[in-house]
Amino acid sequence: MNLPVVQPNSTSSESPTGDTRRHLLDLDTDDLQIWLKENGHPGFRAKQVQNWVYQQRATDFQQMTNLPQPLRELLEASFVIYAASESEAVSSSDGTEKLLVRLPDGGEVECVLLRDGIRRSICVSSQVGCAMGCVFCASGLDGVDRNLTRGEILEQMLRLQARLSADERLSHIVMMGMGEPLANLDRVLGALSVAKSPEGLGISPRRITISTVGLPPAIDRLADSGVPYNLAVSLHAPNDDLRTQLVPVNKNIGIDAVLDAADRYFEANGRRLTFEYVLLGGLNDSDDNAKELVSILRHRNVMLNVIPYNPVDGLPYQTPNKQAIASFREVLEAGGINVKFRQRKGGEIDAACGQLRRNRGKAIS
Structure with missing residues (x-):
């Protein structure tokens, strides 16, 4: 489906093209x-x-x-209906499709369609850039420009939905693209209210996931909303020293506060928590790291998603070797942790968050 390229500004009364709609x-x-x-x-x-x-x-x-x-x-x-345009669209042999969406003010965000069996999942951005500073992530290398509007978040969903064939149906939504969703919570919740509505996209809240590095006050606000979205906390380390090294915002929060807020979210809606753990070769992939994870998670009703790192040009971090991955998994499973090692998808199209925008910028410059 060919979508229009009209570009009115969704954050001010008039766009650079002079369109005031x-x-x-x-x-x-x-x-x-x-x-x-x-x-x-x-x-x-x-x-x-x-x-x-x-x-x-x-x-x-x-x-x-x-x-x-x-x-x-x-x-x-x-x-x-559509305020942005598609700067680039790429697809992978595994069925993954990624869009680089250019906003009326010139900012760009990424969103992804993933095909896995009968599942059709989309990953959507909430900000232009990111302020959380995760050292291995391409999204935050240039900081954050601004929050996306409710409409800009919804437009990503619709553009990805439009890429589905007539016999495909959108099944899952993940707020795990560029930006920190809980730093733009009101607009994210506004967009998701349409996504979950039977008169909107009709996606069950139980098939909608919000990912966060862990902002306790916002997690509590999300719990107070009363909607049983899945919460995925990007942990990436089992202790404060290592987590602050990898996720600098942790310095002002602390891993205990993040875990406590996640526990409160579980108590509020009963949905099993998900913790995300990007596995970085030589940094957080040791057996000792795995044992620490076991100690902080084994008494919680959680699923641990372990994601072998998808390398980003210009960053020094590497994917762990197969032996390290296997040993890490063995320790977790022996400790009784529900763990899933996520299969890398879309690697040939810069599917890791922020990669397409960054690599395209390099090519232009």
Whole structure:
């Protein structure tokens, strides 16, 4: 499906192209109903418009044939469905597809479609860049520019959904792209409210995962939302000294505070916690590291996702060798940890978060 390249600015009233139309995806149902009534149209049309966008994959208001022609013309004059454009789209032999999406203000974010059996999962960004400073991650090498809007997050989802064939259905959403989702929590929750709605994308909250390096106050806010999203905490180390080395923001938080907040989240909604652990050769892949992990996790109802590092050009970190990976796994399993070693997907297309944007920038410069 060819998506439009119109680029109104979703963060200010006018884009660099001079287009003053609003981003439709920034409006929730109530906002759209108010706009319709102010312009002399019944509020029930809002759900018709949203059905076309979210379920029938419409990319143009003229496709909305159950709307009166004058309303279609008014919508077209007032809004755009897609505010960004696709700078680059790449695909891998394993079915992974990755988009580099260029925003109206010139910023770029990445999002990924992953095919695994019958699962069709998408990984979506929440910020332009990232401020968390994980030393091995390409997303944060240049810091963070800004939060994405609700509409910019939703647009990534729709662009990836549009790449599915007629017999494919989106099944899972992961907020694990560029940025820290809990640092942009209000807009992330706004976008996910559409993702989980039967009138939106219709994805069960139990198939939606929010990934975080661990921001305790925001984890508590997420728990208070009452929606049973899966929480994935990017741990990456079993102790404060090593975690602060790899995830500098940990210096002001501490691993105990992160674990305690994760426990409170589990108590609030009963969903088993996931901890992510990127395995870096010679840094956090020793048997002693594995034993420490066992000591802090074995009494918790958790799944540990271990991810062998996907190397990034210009960074000194390496994928562990097969022997180290096997030994690390053996220690964890012997300690009774539920562990899954994630298969690397999309390596040939720079599928690790932030790689495509960074490598493209190098090529342009």
